[in-house]
Amino acid sequence: MMLPALPWTRWAGLRTLVDALGADDCRYVGGCVRDALLDVAAQDIDIATRHAPDDVMRALNDAGIRTIPTGIDHGTVTALLPEASVEITTLRRDVATDGRHATIAFTDDWREDAARRDFTINALYAHPATLVIDDYFGGLDDLKSGTVRFIGDARTRIAEDHLRILRYFRFEARFGTGAPDAEAVAACRECAPTLMGLSRERIGQELRRLLALPDPASTVRHMAELGVLRVILPECGTDELDTLSRLIEAEDAAGIAPDALRRLAALLPARRDVAAQVAARLRLSNAQKKRLISAAEREAGDTANPRGLLFQIGRERSEDRLLLLGASLDPIAGWEPPPFAIDGRAVIAAGVDKGPAVAAMLHRVQARWIDEGFPGAERTHAILREEVG
Template sequence: MTTLPPAPWTQRADLAELVVALDPAGEGTCRYVGGVVRDTLLGIVAKDIDMATTRLPEQTLERLAAGGIKAVPTGLAHGTVTAVLAGGPVEITTLRRDVETDGRHATVAFSTDWQEDAARRDFTINALSADPRSLVVYDYFGGLDDLAARRVRFIGDAETRIREDYLRILRYFRFQARFGSLPADAQAEAAVQALGAGLKGLSRERIAAELLNLLGLPDPAPTLARMAELGVLAQVLPEAEPAPLAALVAAEARAGAAPDALRRLAAILPADPQAVDQVGARLRLSAAQRKRLATAAARTGAETSAEARALAYRIGMDEARDRLLLAGESLAPLAGWQPPRFPLKGGEVVARGVSAGPAIARTLRTVEDGWIACQFNDAQIPALLDAALAG
């Protein structure tokens, strides 16, 4: 018998109150499910806590109200109610079974069978559940063994699981990058390779979200390379070349920079602002994300840490970090530094006899360029202005 190891969340008083509200008689009508069980078994701090119950969503709302717990009907049609607790919200979903799937959406019916509900999940390591009082873990599909072996395996037939929702192809690679080891499950790899074309029927937003989640993991480079080998990457990002990603991950590690999904996306896309902006539009990225990608794509490959501050002043701190890391350069010159304000104003140029108009802007640009070149030394402004006016 496997039980969840001690973890801070298992000691939360508000969760104990929630369990009493949902299952006062201890009849086993609710369990912790999914990622919180998996991550706790791995010793990873769980971010979200989800529960499942055999009771209908309306009954869940009634029990929470009776227990004095605020409830939000976040997805009644799908059986989900959110309990608002002091330690954070908890989603509570009625057990379900799939009635019909089309590769993107599923029609579900409520159920009272725990194994039936677990069977509709994607991977064995995500189908684990735990009793909220005893913390005993329930495993219907060998998830505990797969977790111990760091094996990402679909529940049942891999192709069947994927045809239920083609996004599971990308989820497979994300989970492989986060939890998996090599060699990967042969049936899983054969299935994602055979059915990769199904990704084209998904919304661009879903694909973008899953890709960015993958790229934001500590080291997705080997997994992305495998996606390319299996022909999956070309289905969602035909412009991508995964080879540069490993060098960027190494550069981030040397610089102590946190993983950044957007920077990593820039690394695998062409250094072509127009082409990259088209990719951003296709993936429905925000205007800010597209602008940052295009700025990274304007890199020359010759950026150096010697010009780090000048670069940050001209294009922004985050954008400069992107360019430097993509070039494999150090971020040390930017540590603790903030771009200063250019101290010279147009009025001062006018006071020196320059007529209003384009000449003022040209003079300011000339002085600013010199100020940047002398490491933002304000004391040099008068001499720089004299030289600009003389010129």
Template sequence: MDGMILPDAEWRHRAGLDGLVRVLGDVRFVGGCVRDTLLGIPVSDVDLATSLAPETVVQYLKEAGITAVPTGIAHGTVTAVIESGPVEVTTLRRDVSTDGRRATVSFTDDWREDAARRDFTMNALYADPATGEITDYFGGLADLEARHVRFIGDPYQRIAEDHLRILRFFRFLARFGDEPDGAALKACSDRANDLMALSRERIRDELLKLLVAKDAVRVVRLMLEHRMFAPVLAVRSADRLAYVAAREEEAGIAPDPIRRLAALVPSEDVEAVGARFKLSNLQRRRLSAAVIPPEGDTRALVYRAGQESAIDRILLSDYSVRDAVTAASWEAPRFPLSGGAILARGIKAGPEVARLLRQVEDRWIAEGFPDAARVDQIADEIAGGPLRSISSE
């Protein structure tokens, strides 16, 4: 694959991108946008590498009237906001010191030196914006063609620089890989306890991405075999994850990281996991609800629990896949009665109104969500009829 040219792709015609490249001059596309274009999959984020110092990047952008946001300027990253969205521009750099969680860097004009500090060979590919010519210092093109996820240089050194690379290796293996690289797998296994030094947020973000990758089930089994979860999460088996993944595919429902996390960890641990990984309150409630076995009619479940939670609970249960399809395609109606309709039937304001309203709603659900005319009939039956008045009590 030597001398390869980056294929044309939709993202290369993003509004304002050519102008940004002209303003900065010495830049190359790098990382995921190059890798994913070569694989023929959609590109979401565009990253540029440059030999310009961060302050020079900011200056050039401001002079050109392009908004410059110093998102990570201490590490050389400036976000250029162009018409079609943000583009990260990062100065070539080398590591001065690392502790496995963060790095101190210095800037350089040596492209190979910048490539050498990256994690995997397939992520160290650069492409000239003008010609599309790809520069590959470490065999990334051949690895990409072979679907071989390989660390650049010594795997132990790469992991020592950033412990999160252990989880990134497995995520990339699940997304792009075939058979695991032996040296990489051994290094990750040997250094698994290094994960304990990382923040829970970094572990969470990487794990949730891994769980929805194409080959997540196979890779999670591999991780269990090598005791990779032990330092960070209690996982006994991948069987329930495999069960949910197969049902998602059969139902045509997109993989979801919270649903799959609920399938991965023991049911009794979901609340503790939500707290430990600092999930949002919404995510924590969803994670806890996902392991509650569903009861009754599918549409009633959607109405009461919400569509998202209903789908989670059905897919994790022994309900049929058809029920999941129903839950995903059915839009719950609004209850066509208000408290005012109960008051209009002569019921005094107070707790009794809410109680009767719930009774009407329960009957409405039990009868399969009939139309408003039937709801009025139910209300008449429960609240004493449309002509009832306060004075008649």
């Protein structure tokens, strides 16, 4: 089989790179090959090569291509092409693994490099000149049948890197179309406790990648049935799984793009303390933590005045709450809140003494202004006079 001649295969910068390394000494590999065969736009272009990292940098610099030693200890160099950045990794074999990190040695054997990869559909190599694909472990057949299968023994692959359990479910949600591979499922169930040895940050990143897929609901439910989800997100129960399914349906109906953080909120009880604990455990950023907590603070009353909610907490957080509550986004679609016509000076001019009373009055007037549907300046000042009077 051959790789389709997609536009990226004809990039001028990529041709220069291939010429510098030698077409017989490098291959397109992994996701870019897999996605090209599925007619999916490639997110990253990865190249495997027989050359050592130092030789890669020297050859590309001589060809006028700037390089960055992004992971040179593990054989990876990033080439900055006019069209995009491309990662180039020297062929490798694992010498030792501990479930989190691997000690590697360089090799010149393509099959040996393929054998250390996780899934068969990720171990496809394409010659950059002929576009002929090398498939060492049946990845083409698995891609055709929609089967996500570990290379070799599934338990061995997971023992090398425990994160592969979560990667399996992410790839299953994205590419699996048939019955899940029985050996992979059994290995993930058996090895699920080993996820506790990973950093919470790595788990959080992989979980969000899964939740960002178009419809991961059935896969997440399968993870729960296997006991995998309980290890990484013990707060999630049956009700939360149902909330995720309803949320995805609501997103689809509203034409809203998948959002991993909103979906994570669906998998948690609507409690501020739980959201804060999970945010800390998964090493979320401050902005992500605040958004997750806001989603957890949703309540039925939020749906009574969607525009008022938007004015108070912003569009993104309003959409989170309304979608999680199963409410329509139509009232706020394309709507921007008008400016509030009065400030502290107007309140003082109306006869309120300086100090805390000014803020309290502003709050009361604003609450009535929101309840009345954001009337114009004249009515807003009338509300102020009524409250002062």
